[in-house]
Amino acid sequence: MINESSHPTTFNLIKSNLRNKNKQIHILIFCLSICVFVQSLLIGLSVGIENELAQRPEIFDNGVNFFEAVGGWTRTLFGIVSLIIVVTLFTQILRDISERRKDMGIYRAIGLKRKHFLHLTLAEHLIPASVSFLIGTVLSILVGLIMDINFNHEIGIFASPFSVTVWMLSPLLVIFISTIIISNITFYFFWHLPIEEVLKYE
């Protein structure tokens, strides 16, 4: 007798598709390394600024617009890191979707619409990205503690644990938005390949 409580749901299907461990571990490690990298970079940056200010207190006295200067620097740095994330994500998603061409052909042959498979693919990338983000956050906080960050410091944008957290959310945002945009673009290209060609592909 079948246990009907174990009936498939969309979530179960996504979970089942995540069974391909090699592929998903690869995505997980990739997202994790990006999270740790970006967050450590930002925390390291805050330490650097603190040191700079400790050694050159005259920055404030000379009327330099500190926040503007620091903001410009970090924005440039964050832009470069974001670009690295986007390019690497694009490569990863392109490879992943091209590896799943046959699955895509099967799903099309049994009548799924493009949006259905897109939702599935997005979820499959966003779930490991979120998990790795959480792990990445914990790891980078540990990195921060090792670097002996003083959260009680009363200057700048890294003055409180809250502001550090806001910065930590940035990589997640970049990963989420990039995944959605890149998956759509990549997916559009592959979806229009002829089904019979895809089904012959091994």
Place this chain on the structure above:
Amino acid sequence: MNDDFIKMVEVSKIYKDGNTGLTAVDSASINIPQGSMIVITGPSGSGKSTLLYLIAGLMEPTHGEVFVNGKSIYKLRDSSISRLRKETIGFVFQAFNLIPSLSALENIIASRIMDQDKRQKKAFELLDEMGLTSHKDHLPSELSGGEQQRVAIARALINDPDIILADEPTGNLDSENGEIIIRILHELNSQGKTIIVATHNPELFMAEGVQKISILDGHIEIDAGANVYGRE
């Protein structure tokens, strides 16, 4: 009974190979009545699978039109042709084409990815009919060829389609499993479904009421006396 349930009008399919073209189906015109069982036979590369793909809405013809239940399917929008493949046509592949990461039950219900709940009872019934109840959580790699093909048939039946197309459904199976698949297809035909099978071994499927279409180098020949009819 609809005599023009599936209708092909002067359909050709030419595969491009560099600057040359290979004609897989050449000006095929046939009408297949609803509820019939047709066996398409011919040697490898004769165009059997191409003919099935054309009827299934999986491959656009180079020339001509394919009608299913009065609709010219290749004039439909992408979303409409997806609905046709989902609700009207069930396709059984020779190579099974199951999703390797999904269990037997999940594969059966995969086409209802957004609303599985509505079809779960049907999926359990199909598993039972196919004798796969105890294998519902098995991945395709954990199933034998015959079991995989039965899952593929269950998947084709999940939306209760009017047409079942099977491309060499016994091609990768031993004789015992092949007989089970043939019996299932005959039973489905007796329930009123239109069954079209492409096979090298038409004699395996021949029974009373089963009609044969031969195809050679893309040219179709319909057996005399068959209810299916072609046009010159």
